[in-house]
Amino acid sequence: MIPHGRPTLDKDGVAERAGVSPSTWQRRHHAAFAAAVKPLPGSARPLIYDAAQVEAHLKGTPVPALPKDPHPTDLLTDAEAGAVAGLSASTIRADAATGHMDAGVERHGRRWWTRAAAEARAARPAEYKGGTPGRKDKQPRTRRPDHRVTEVAAELEAADAGRREPVTADELAELYQVSTRTAERIMAKARATPSES
Structure with missing residues (x-):
């Protein structure tokens, strides 16, 4: 999270403020800096730092604390915005790309x-809210009935009654333009399905 109105620096920006190259900063100064100045919460790739805290460390003065109270213009990562909105980080990114937030x-x-944008997303009606991490209300997928199973069940019944020759997988493979293995699966389902005739 970037607290509202706070300028920020990445490690290259910190090195520039210190007046050294990034490699020199990493080699000579980073260990002491990392012990005194923590990256902003939620920042990663790249780590970012509060500019006022960086300046204080470079001047040798006490590092000021970050604001603790939430503010509508705090800047949040996708994961942090998702936590506020009750959504996954991927849903936040998708909603932003599709104009839903x-x-x-x-x-x-x-x-x-902004925190305000995440809170506004949380206030939207549930039917438009998207997936909540760990939700238990997912509906099972429903498959459309396979007309071939019903048709083959009728043919199997006719064969059993002696009204036609036995049904074979090769015959079904040719009829439905599928592999023999798929035809065998259709037959197996058809045997377990009563025909409608």
Whole structure:
């Protein structure tokens, strides 16, 4: 999370503020910096830092605390926005891409959403809300009935009654333009399905 109104720096920006190259910063200064200044919560790839905290560390003054109270213009990662909205991070990204919520802003090579946008997404009606992580209300998929099974069941019944020759997988494979193995599966389902005749 980037607290509202706070400028931020990635590690290259920190090195630039310190007046050294990124490689020199990493080699000589990063260990002491990492012990004193923590990356902003939720930041990764890249790690980002609060500019005021960076400046304080570079000047040798106490590192100020970040604001603790939530603010509508805090910038949240997809995962953080999802936690506020009660959605998965992937749903936040998909909704932003399809216009179902604010598109967010780009900073440090990744997209961020305001807390207000995440809260507005949470307030939308449930039928438009999308998937909630770990939800238990998923409906099982329903398959359309296979007309071939019903047809083959009738043919099998006719063969059993002596009204036609025995049904073979080769015959069904040719009739339905499928493999013999698929034809055998259709026959197996048909035997377990009563015909409608």
